[in-house]
Structures are given as C-alpha cells and as structure tokens.
Amino acid sequence: MGGLDGSAVWLSTEGKFPYGRLESMIDHFIAKHSEVLPEMDADEIRDNIYFDSMADQETQLHIFNYQLPVLIHDSRALQDYDEVDLTQDREPGESESEGSGANNGEQRKTQRRSRRRKPVKLIIVDSITNNFRSEMNVPISSEDQKTKQDFKSSILQRSADICEIGLRLRSLADHFGLTVVCVNQVTDVFLSPGTATSLDFLEGPSTFRALDNPTQLKKPALGLVWENTINVRVVLQRTRSPEHRNPHPHSEAVVSSEPLRTLTVIFSPWGANKRGGNPTESGHCRYRIDETGVVGVE
Known part of the structure; x- marks a missing residue:
C-alpha cells in the first residue's frame, strides 16, 4: 500500500470525523518512530489524511464518481512533480563534490520530500450501508399500493446503485493499486422453529455466529448484490462480557475489564475462512483499541 509514503481518505456517512482519536494516534506514532523518522511531524501526517x-x-x-477519482489522480501527479523537482533542487554553480553545498542540498531535499503530499493508498468508507438504509421507502400497510410500488422501485434502484459503487471502487483499486475498506452493518438471521442452526445449512457464505451468544446468527447488510462485489470480508466483534484469561498454564484465571474484541476472516482468497464464534481457532485474532490505535492481543 505504500506504508509511510501514502495518504488516506476517510469518507463518512454516520457522523463526524474522530479528530480526538486521530490526534492521540499521531502523538504516539511520532514518539514511537522519532529515532527512525526524526523529520516527521504532526502537520505532515494531517496533510495526508483527507x-x-x-x-x-x-x-x-x-x-x-467524480471527486474521489480526481483526488487520487492529482495526488499522484503531485508526487511525480515533487520527484522531478527534487532532482533539480541545487543552487546554480553548486556541485556534488562541494561538501557544505551538497549537505545543504540534501537537507532541502529531505525537507521538501517529508512535507510533500503523498499519493492516496487507502480509502475508508464508514459506512457503505447507512445511506441505502435511511432512504428506503418501506410500506407501512399491505394495502398501500403506491408505497409498495415505490418500495419495489427503491429496491431496484438500490441494487443498481450498489453495483455502480462497487464497480467504481474496484476499478479505482485496480487502476491505482490502492486498498478500499468499506464498513458494513449487520442484521439478525431469524430462523423458523426446528430449523437446523448449522452454518453449513444456511444460505450465503457470510452468515456468522455472534461472539457473546453463539446461538445467535448474524449476516452482513446489502445482500448478495454487495457480497458479489467485494474480494475479502472480515467481521469485527466486541462483547462486554468479562473475559477470563490464563496468562500461564499453571496460573489462576484473570478477569479482564476490557471488552473482548475479535477479527474474523469470513471469506478471502488468501486466508482461512471461519464463520464460527470461537476466537481461539485459526482465522480469528484478538485485538484491543487504546490511545495508540489498534493493538493485537496474544
């Protein structure tokens, strides 16, 4: 994705940008990497988050369809311009053999390189679902024919919009070599009495078990239309139930006050796929969120 040499885009449909969390992460990031990247400062990081x-x-x-492709293209054009400008950043008559002149030239190059706008490498959409759900015309009564017709039209238009957005984001990712993360919402799976609860008998590859209640089944929103658009699906879960941990094989269990958080790979062409709720199996990992960001937990 480019690591430190890339910028990120955050597109929100559900509220304000978490500036407080961002500032905390920036402070800890700079402190952690101050020896390796002494020239990095907070303004440089802020300038590369849209x-x-x-x-x-x-x-x-x-x-x-319009603003995002232009931003991605312009970020790469600015990078190409800066790279050309860096090779020409030398005073007239200055040669590389001149000690002080060469050092000054390198300092100017470093300063300009560290402050330049970096190409977009990550796009986050939080969430892709909210506007689709909030603008649906759901019929209140079965006798309301007009509303029922509007509902059918809304369903068809929603499917067309989902396909358009999915194809647009995939084309941007393929053409510019970037990663797109779309936050989705989940819904409950309601089963008739006596229906088998095994995931093997349930329709759809994305149904999974809730972390705090393995008998409760969940599935992502937007249905098969969106599911056939994406390449990878992971589920982030959290429970407020006390977590019992054994730090050592022969030690007593310790109750943690932090909520248990897990990341589960639902489907991916590169990794194990798990839809059960046991976080100790492969395909799962534990994590926590603190002032530094997301931290893995053993």
Whole structure:
C-alpha cells in the first residue's frame, strides 16, 4: 500500500470525523518512530489524511464518481512533480563534490520530500450501508399500493446503485493499486422453529455466529448484490462480557475489564475462512483499541 509514503481518505456517512482519536494516534506514532523518522511531524501526517462527509445517496454517488477519482489522480501527479523537482533542487554553480553545498542540498531535499503530499493508498468508507438504509421507502400497510410500488422501485434502484459503487471502487483499486475498506452493518438471521442452526445449512457464505451468544446468527447488510462485489470480508466483534484469561498454564484465571474484541476472516482468497464464534481457532485474532490505535492481543 505504500506504508509511510501514502495518504488516506476517510469518507463518512454516520457522523463526524474522530479528530480526538486521530490526534492521540499521531502523538504516539511520532514518539514511537522519532529515532527512525526524526523529520516527521504532526502537520505532515494531517496533510495526508483527507476527510469528507456523505449526507445522502446523491452526494455519495457524486463523490465516488467524480471527486474521489480526481483526488487520487492529482495526488499522484503531485508526487511525480515533487520527484522531478527534487532532482533539480541545487543552487546554480553548486556541485556534488562541494561538501557544505551538497549537505545543504540534501537537507532541502529531505525537507521538501517529508512535507510533500503523498499519493492516496487507502480509502475508508464508514459506512457503505447507512445511506441505502435511511432512504428506503418501506410500506407501512399491505394495502398501500403506491408505497409498495415505490418500495419495489427503491429496491431496484438500490441494487443498481450498489453495483455502480462497487464497480467504481474496484476499478479505482485496480487502476491505482490502492486498498478500499468499506464498513458494513449487520442484521439478525431469524430462523423458523426446528430449523437446523448449522452454518453449513444456511444460505450465503457470510452468515456468522455472534461472539457473546453463539446461538445467535448474524449476516452482513446489502445482500448478495454487495457480497458479489467485494474480494475479502472480515467481521469485527466486541462483547462486554468479562473475559477470563490464563496468562500461564499453571496460573489462576484473570478477569479482564476490557471488552473482548475479535477479527474474523469470513471469506478471502488468501486466508482461512471461519464463520464460527470461537476466537481461539485459526482465522480469528484478538485485538484491543487504546490511545495508540489498534493493538493485537496474544
């Protein structure tokens, strides 16, 4: 993705940008890597994080189709310009053999390189679902024919919009070599009495068990239309139930006050796929969130 040499775009449909958390992560990041990257400062990191709000579906489609491609293209054009400018950043008559002149030239190059706008390498959409759900015309009564017709039209239009957004994001990822992370919402799976609860008998590859209640089944929103658009699906879960840990094989269990958080790979062409709720199996990992960001837990 480019590591430290890339920028990120955060597109939100569900609220304000978490500036407080970002500032905390920036402070800890700079302190952690101060010896390796002494020239990095907070302003440089802020300059390479873009944020925009998508209040409705029309705004969301406009950003995906027009503003986002322009931003990605311009970020790469600026990078190419800076790289050319760095090779020419030398005073007239200055040669590389001149000690002080060469050192000054290198300092100017380092300063300009560290402050330049970096190419977009990561896009986060939080969430892809909110505008689709909030703008649906759900019929209140079965006798309301007009509302039922509007509902059918909304379903068809929603499917078309989902396909358009999915294809646009995939084309941007393939063409520019970047990663797109779309936050989705989940819904409950309701079964008839006596229905087998084994995941093997349930329709759809993305159904999974809730972490705090393995008998409760969940599935992602937006259905098969969105599921056939994405390449990888992971599930983040959290429970407030006390977690019992044994730090050592012969020690007593310790109750942790932190909520148990797990990341589970639902499907991926590169990794194990797990839909059960046992976080000790392969395909799962534990993590916690603190002032530094996301931290893995053994």
